[in-house]
Amino acid sequence: MEFIAFAIAIAVAYHALKGYRQFRERTLLFLNISFSLLGAGLLIDSLSIAVVLLASFRREFLPLVGFGYTINFITQVVAYGILVFAYLKQTGNVGHEAALAVLPITFFEHNAVSELILLFLLVYIAAQTAMNYSMNKTTNSLLVLGAFTSLAVSHFFFLLFTLAPIFFPFAHIAQLFGFLLLLGMLLRVNQ
Numbered sequence: 001m002e003f004i005a006f007a008i009a010i011a012v013a014y015h016a017l018k019g020y021r022q023f024r025e026r027t028l029l030f031l032n033i034s035f036s037l038l039g040a041g042l043l044i045d046s047l048s049i050a051v052v053l054l055a056s057f058r059r060e061f062l063p064l065v066g067f068g069y070t071i072n073f074i075t076q077v078v079a080y081g082i083l084v085f086a087y088l089k090q091t092g093n094v095g096h097e098a099a100l101a102v103l104p105i106t107f108f109e110h111n112a113v114s115e116l117i118l119l120f121l122l123v124y125i126a127a128q129t130a131m132n133y134s135m136n137k138t139t140n141s142l143l144v145l146g147a148f149t150s151l152a153v154s155h156f157f158f159l160l161f162t163l164a165p166i167f168f169p170f171a172h173i174a175q176l177f178g179f180l181l182l183l184g185m186l187l188r189v190n191q
Helices: 002-023 026-054 063-091 094-101 112-136 139-161 165-190
Strands: none
Touching: 002 026, 002 165, 026 063, 026 165, 063 112, 112 139, 139 165
16 A cells, blocks of 8 residues: 555655646645655655565564654654645744654654654644635645545544554555545646
8 A cells, every 4th residue: 555655645746846847836846845755755664564575574574664664754754744834834834843843753663652743743734724725715725625634534544553453444545545636636737
């Protein structure tokens, strides 16, 4: 699933850059950087899992799963932090970015604290996109709202996954759906 999410994240980054080059809107540049980072983290995570699977879960390769998750977590915090910064800059509240810079990034597995951090960032982004949608009422702003709401829901399911494994596939499905909604919006913008 991470590899599919990687491919969609890279497609989102590409179309965001294409839109930025066409319209010179800085939000699209922030989106490009953010999804490039997300794609890189997802690629490293999926490759580390693939190596462990190909090595038939041999003991010496098992730490790669923790390494892959850690890199993926760090890139997600930075990527969503960039989007939070973009919304703070857009609204004029740029004093809060210093608080984001001191977030503890020392987690090596899916755990409640790391998922709460990502969920907090995504809820903030979803709230900002909801405010944008309430002012604009366009299809594109609705797609962005749906995308970040779906990403927030995915991390809520990842949080629940720390309690019960049944939520893991739902988390990935919600993540893929959020990426696809964002890709759909960018494809609409670039046409």
